[in-house]
Amino acid sequence: MRYVLNCIVAVLWALWLGGLITMFISVTALFGTDENLAKQAAPVLFVRFELYQMILAGTAVAAGVIWHVSERSSTRLAIALLFILAGVGATVARTAITPRMESLRLKGESGGAEFKSLHGQSMLIYLTDTAALVLAGLALPAAMAGDKRQKV
Numbered sequence: 001m002r003y004v005l006n007c008i009v010a011v012l013w014a015l016w017l018g019g020l021i022t023m024f025i026s027v028t029a030l031f032g033t034d035e036n037l038a039k040q041a042a043p044v045l046f047v048r049f050e051l052y053q054m055i056l057a058g059t060a061v062a063a064g065v066i067w068h069v070s071e072r073s074s075t076r077l078a079i080a081l082l083f084i085l086a087g088v089g090a091t092v093a094r095t096a097i098t099p100r101m102e103s104l105r106l107k108g109e110s111g112g113a114e115f116k117s118l119h120g121q122s123m124l125i126y127l128t129d130t131a132a133l134v135l136a137g138l139a140l141p142a143a144m145a146g147d148k149r150q151k152v
Contacts, residue, residue: 057087
């Protein structure tokens with residue numbers, strides 16, 4: 001069971017962080033290549049990615065909590081909490097920020113102050129989520145090795 005949970009958590013973490021990195025690379029490449037195309041394609045990519053991310057976030061949070069409960073350690077608790085932090089960020093982006101940005105974009109107001117503010121908030125959330133997942137990844141090897149020094 002330990003091996004299975006280790007694998008599930010590791011795969012979910014990798015898919016989630018990999019997806020975030022792929023979004024950064026793809027959108028940056030789009031804007032660097034063809035800004036008009038990027039303005040059309042990036043919103044579609046973000047909306048689709050956020051659905052994928054919500055599925056991964058929910059699954060990773062559940063797996064992380066189960067993983068911690070199955071063999072309590074401070075490292076596993078930290079990873080579960082980092083997953084929860086990133087999951088909250090993903091939820092806020094998908095439910096509160098992206099819909100407002102999309103509404104403004106569809107009205108042709110993507111150059112306005114409100115859109116720019118929302119875009120900045122979105123970028124901050126995406127960077128925070130990425131940082132949380134990088135930290136979780138740095139802790140994964142110790143957690144998988146069964147860091148039993150500090151039981152929680």
